[in-house]
Amino acid sequence: MAISTTPLIHLSSVTKEYPLGNTTVHALRGVDLTVSKGDFMSIVGPSGSGKTTLLNIIGCIDQATSGSVVIDGQEITTMNDKQITDLRLYKIGFIFQTFNLIPVLNVIENVEFPLLLMKTFSKTEVRSRAERLIEAVGLSEHSQHRPAELSGGQRQRVAIARALVTQPAIILADEPTANLDSETGNQILELMRDLNQKEHTTFIFSTHDHNVLAYAKKIVKIKDGLITE
Amino acid sequence: MGLITRLSLRNLFRQKRRNLFLGAAIAFGMSILIVANAFSHGISDTLFNKMIVFIAGHMEVDVIENGRFRTPVMRDRAAYVSLITSNISGLIEIKDNLSTTCRGIGKGKSDLMVIVGVDINMNKLSEDERNYFSLIGGSYEAYHDRSVVNPIFITEGKAKSLGVTLNDQIRIRLQTVYGQSQTAMLTVVGLLKSKNAYMDFAVYLNPTDMKALMGLRPQETGALQLVLKKPKSAIEQANHLHDILTSNIAVIPSNIAGISPNWVMCLKQKHHASNTTLNAAWIPLDMAQTLHLTTGNVMSLTHAARFERSPIEWTLNVVKIYDNRTYKLPTGTILVLDQSFYKEYYANIPPIIPSSDLLWATLKQSPFKANLGNDFDILPRSSTTKEFTKRMKDLNNEKSGVAYIDVRTMYETASAVVKMEGVLNMVTMIAVLVLFFIILIGVINTLRMTIRERTREIGTTRAIGMQRRDVLMTFVLETFFLSVFSTLSGVIVGLLIIAGLGAITIQTDSFFSILLVDKHLHFVVNPITVIMNLILIVTIAVITAYFPARRAARISAAEALRHFE
Numbered sequence: 001m002a003i004s005t006t007p008l009i010h011l012s013s014v015t016k017e018y019p020l021g022n023t024t025v026h027a028l029r030g031v032d033l034t035v036s037k038g039d040f041m042s043i044v045g046p047s048g049s050g051k052t053t054l055l056n057i058i059g060c061i062d063q064a065t066s067g068s069v070v071i072d073g074q075e076i077t078t079m080n081d082k083q084i085t086d087l088r089l090y091k092i093g094f095i096f097q098t099f100n101l102i103p104v105l106n107v108i109e110n111v112e113f114p115l116l117l118m119k120t121f122s123k124t125e126v127r128s129r130a131e132r133l134i135e136a137v138g139l140s141e142h143s144q145h146r147p148a149e150l151s152g153g154q155r156q157r158v159a160i161a162r163a164l165v166t167q168p169a170i171i172l173a174d175e176p177t178a179n180l181d182s183e184t185g186n187q188i189l190e191l192m193r194d195l196n197q198k199e200h201t202t203f204i205f206s207t208h209d210h211n212v213l214a215y216a217k218k219i220v221k222i223k224d225g226l227i228t229e
Numbered sequence: 230m231g232l233i234t235r236l237s238l239r240n241l242f243r244q245k246r247r248n249l250f251l252g253a254a255i256a257f258g259m260s261i262l263i264v265a266n267a268f269s270h271g272i273s274d275t276l277f278n279k280m281i282v283f284i285a286g287h288m289e290v291d292v293i294e295n296g297r298f299r300t301p302v303m304r305d306r307a308a309y310v311s312l313i314t315s316n317i318s319g320l321i322e323i324k325d326n327l328s329t330t331c332r333g334i335g336k337g338k339s340d341l342m343v344i345v346g347v348d349i350n351m352n353k354l355s356e357d358e359r360n361y362f363s364l365i366g367g368s369y370e371a372y373h374d375r376s377v378v379n380p381i382f383i384t385e386g387k388a389k390s391l392g393v394t395l396n397d398q399i400r401i402r403l404q405t406v407y408g409q410s411q412t413a414m415l416t417v418v419g420l421l422k423s424k425n426a427y428m429d430f431a432v433y434l435n436p437t438d439m440k441a442l443m444g445l446r447p448q449e450t451g452a453l454q455l456v457l458k459k460p461k462s463a464i465e466q467a468n469h470l471h472d473i474l475t476s477n478i479a480v481i482p483s484n485i486a487g488i489s490p491n492w493v494m495c496l497k498q499k500h501h502a503s504n505t506t507l508n509a510a511w512i513p514l515d516m517a518q519t520l521h522l523t524t525g526n527v528m529s530l531t532h533a534a535r536f537e538r539s540p541i542e543w544t545l546n547v548v549k550i551y552d553n554r555t556y557k558l559p560t561g562t563i564l565v566l567d568q569s570f571y572k573e574y575y576a577n578i579p580p581i582i583p584s585s586d587l588l589w590a591t592l593k594q595s596p597f598k599a600n601l602g603n604d605f606d607i608l609p610r611s612s613t614t615k616e617f618t619k620r621m622k623d624l625n626n627e628k629s630g631v632a633y634i635d636v637r638t639m640y641e642t643a644s645a646v647v648k649m650e651g652v653l654n655m656v657t658m659i660a661v662l663v664l665f666f667i668i669l670i671g672v673i674n675t676l677r678m679t680i681r682e683r684t685r686e687i688g689t690t691r692a693i694g695m696q697r698r699d700v701l702m703t704f705v706l707e708t709f710f711l712s713v714f715s716t717l718s719g720v721i722v723g724l725l726i727i728a729g730l731g732a733i734t735i736q737t738d739s740f741f742s743i744l745l746v747d748k749h750l751h752f753v754v755n756p757i758t759v760i761m762n763l764i765l766i767v768t769i770a771v772i773t774a775y776f777p778a779r780r781a782a783r784i785s786a787a788e789a790l791r792h793f794e
C-alpha cells in the first residue's frame with residue numbers, strides 16, 4: 001500500500017538560479033511537483049519559461065539551487081556525482097530535441113550503449129534486448145546504419161529505443177518533436193504513448209506546441225519559472 | 230573489445246585530417262629519433278670498438294721512467310699481465326703498445342711517422358683487422374721475414390710522402406726507451422690501402438723487431454692496452470685497478486763476501502744534501518768495520534736479477550757511515566742515492582722478496598722508512614685530458630728516477646674522440662626535445678578542438694550514465710592509440726631511412742672518413758633503445774592528453790548539452 005502512494009518524483013520548493021554577468025537569472029522560482037508511476041505528463045510553457053531547466057533537475061543532470069528533489073524515494077541533492085550518474089543510468093532515460101545519438105556508433109550500438117555501461121548483462125543478453133527495442137520502434141532493417149544515414153524521425157526512434165532499453169522508471173523528453181515535421185512528430189508521440197500503455201513507463205515531455213498536448217494525460221503549465229496549474 | 234576502446238578507436242578515425250596531421254608529426258619526430266639514435270650508436274660503435282681500439286685501447290697501463298712518457302717501458306710484462314687478467318672483468322684482449330714517433334727519410338723526402346709494432350698474422354686477425362690491413366703490394370710472409378732488415382708495411386699515402394715504394398729503405402732516427410738516440414733502416418715489404426686519414430700517420434713493423442728498435446728486452450714491453458667488452462666501464466675498471474696497485478719500499482737483495490744478509494735500498498735525495506757522486510752509498514757502522522771501509526772507499530757487491538741467470542756486479546762509492554742504532558733498518562742495509570739506485574734497480578730488476586720475509590716487518594718499525602724510495606709510485610687518476618697532459622709534463626720535474634705507473638682510459642687520452650659521442654647524444658636529445666614539444670602542443674591543441682566539437686556528445690553520454698572516469702578514458706585512449714600508431718609508423722619510416730642512407734657509398738678523404746665503415750654510414754639499431762623511445766613518447770602523449778581529457782570529463786552534463794557549435 002505504501003508503494004502505490006509513494007510518488008516516483010517529488011519536487012518541493014525547487015529553485016534554480018543561473019549567474020549571468022552581474023545579474024542572476026531565476027529560471028525556477030519555487031516549483032512543487034509530484035509525478036506518479038505510469039504518468040504520461042506534458043510540461044508546457046513559452047520559450048524561456050524553464051521547461052528544460054525543470055527536466056534537467058528531474059533528470060539529475062543539473063542541481064537545484066535550493067529545495068528538495070526525491071527520485072524513487074532517494075533524495076538526490078545530497079548525492080555525489082558518481083551516485084547520481086549511476087542513478088541516471090539505472091532509473092532515467094533521456095530523449096533529446098536534437099536526438100543526440102553517438103555518430104560513430106551504428107543503430108544497434110547506440111541502443112546497446114547504456115546496457116554496456118551497466119556491465120551487468122552478457123553480450124548476447126545485451127544484443128537481444130537491443131534488437132527487441134529496435135524492432136519495437138520499427139527500425140530492424142536499419143540496425144547497422146550510422147545515425148547520419150537516418151532521417152530525423154528514424155533518429156528519434158533510435159533515441160527512444162536507447163532510452164527504453166534499460167527499462168528505466170522515468171523517461172524524460174525535452175521537446176522530442178520540435179525538430180520533426182508534424183506527421184513524424186505525431187508518430188513519435190504515438191509510439192511513446194503505446195509504450196506508456198504497454199510497459200507502464202513514466203513519461204514526462206516538454207513542448208510549447210499545443211498540438212502535442214492532445215497526447216498528454218496530465219498537463220503541467222509553466223511560466224517564468226513557476227507552475228501555474 | 231570494450232565499449233570505451235571501441236569509442237576511442239572510432240573517434241580517432243573521425244577527425245581524419247587533424248589526427249593524420251598530428252600523427253604524421255609524431256611519426257616524423259619518431260623517425261628522426263630512430264635515425265639519430267642509430268647513427269649515434271653507430272658512431273659509438275666505430276669509436277669504441279674500432280678506432281679507439283686501434284689507437285689506444287679502452288684502457289692503458291703505462292710505466293714511465295725519468296719522465297719519458299712518450300716511451301713508457303714495462304720491465305716485467307708478465308707481472309702486469311697477470312695483475313690485469315686477475316683484476317679486470319670483461320677483458321677481450323691485452324695488446325702491447327709498441328709505438329714511437331720519429332722522422333723518416335725516404336728517397337729525397339722526409340716525413341714524421343709513427344712506427345707501430347703489431348703482429349699482422351692473417352690467421353689471428355679479426356675480420357675488421359684483416360680488412361684494415363689489406364695489401365695492394367708486397368706480401369704478408371715478408372712481414373715476418375727474419376732475413377729482411379726491419380720489414381714494414383706502409384700505406385700508399387705515406388709511401389708517396391716519403392717517395393718510396395716496395396723494397397725501398399727508409400732511414401729513421403729514434404730514441405730508445407732508455408733515452409738513447411739510434412738510427413736504423415726500415416725495409417718496405419708491403420703497401421697498404423689507405424682506409425682513412427689517420428691511418429696514413431703510421432707504418433707497421435712486427436713486434437720482435439719493434440722491441441729491438443726500441444731497446445726493449447724480451448720480458449719487457451712498452452705499455453699494455455686493454456680492449457674491454459664494455460668500453461663504457463673503462464673508468465670504473467681503471468679506478469679499480471688503480472686502487473689495488475700498491476707500492477713497496479724498493480729492495481735489492483745483494484751479496485757481499487762475509488756479510489749476510491745484506492740489502493741495497495734507495496735513499497731519497499730530496500731529504501738530504503744533494504750528492505753528485507755516482508753510486509753514492511751509505512753503509513752501516515758494523516759493515517764498515519767488518520769490511521774495513523771508510524768514507525771515500527769503493528766497495529763491490531753482486532745481486533741477482535729477475536731475468537738474468539748470472540749475478541750482476543755493482544760498484545758503490547761509500548760517502549757516509551751511518552749508525553743503525555737510530556735508523557733501526559734491517560741488518561746489512563746499504564743505502565744508495567735515488568738516481569743511481571733506480572738506474573740499477575730498473576735495468577736489472579731484482580727477484581721478488583716474499584711478503585712473509587722478516588725484512589718487511591723490520592722496515593715497518595724503522596723511524597727512517599720515510600726516507601726510503603719505493604719500487605714505483607702511482608700517479609693519481611686523471612679525470613680530464615687537460616689534467617692528464619699536465620701530469621705527464623710534470624713528470625719532467627721528477628728527478629729521483631722513480632718510475633710512475635699511470636692507469637688511464639680513452640676518456641682522458643682520446644677525449645676528443647669520445648666527446649664526439651656526447652655531441653651526437655646531444656643531437657638525439659634535441660630530437661627528443663623537439664618531439665616533446667610537437668606532442669605537447671599538438672596533443673593539447675588537437676584535443677582541445679576535439680573536445681569543443683564533442684561537447685554535446687560528452688553531455689549526452691554523461692546524461693545516459695557514463696561516469697566521468699570513462700569519459701576521461703575515452704580521450705586518453707584516443708591519444709594513446711594515435712601515439713602508438715604514429716610512433717610505430719615512425720619506427721618503420723626511420724628504419725627505411727636508415728636502410729636508404731646506409732646504402733649510399735660515400736667517397737671522401739676528409740677527416741670524416743674515419744666515421745665511415747667501408748665508405749658507408751654506419752648505423753646500429755638497438756631494439757631496446759627503440760622500444761624505450763616508443764614507450765617514452767607514448768607516455769609523454771598520454772600524460773599530455775590527461776589534462777584536457779580531465780577537463781572534458783569535468784564539464785557539467787547540463788552545460789554540455791546546451792552547447793551548440
Ligand SMILES: Nc1ncnc2c1ncn2[C@@H]1O[C@H](COP(=O)(O)OP(=O)(O)OP(=O)(O)O)[C@@H](O)[C@H]1O
Nearest residue numbers: 018019020025027046047048049050051052053054
Ligand atoms: N546556463 C544558463 N545560464 C544562464 N541562463 C540560463 C541558463 N540556462 C537557462 N537559462 C535561462 O533560464 C531561463 C529558463 O531556460 P530554459 O532553457 O529552462 O527554458 P525553456 O522553457 O526550456 O525554453 P525553450 O522553450 O526556449 O527551450 C531562460 O531565461 C534562460 O535564458
Ligand SMILES: [Mg+2]
Nearest residue numbers: 051052053174
Ligand atoms: Mg528548452
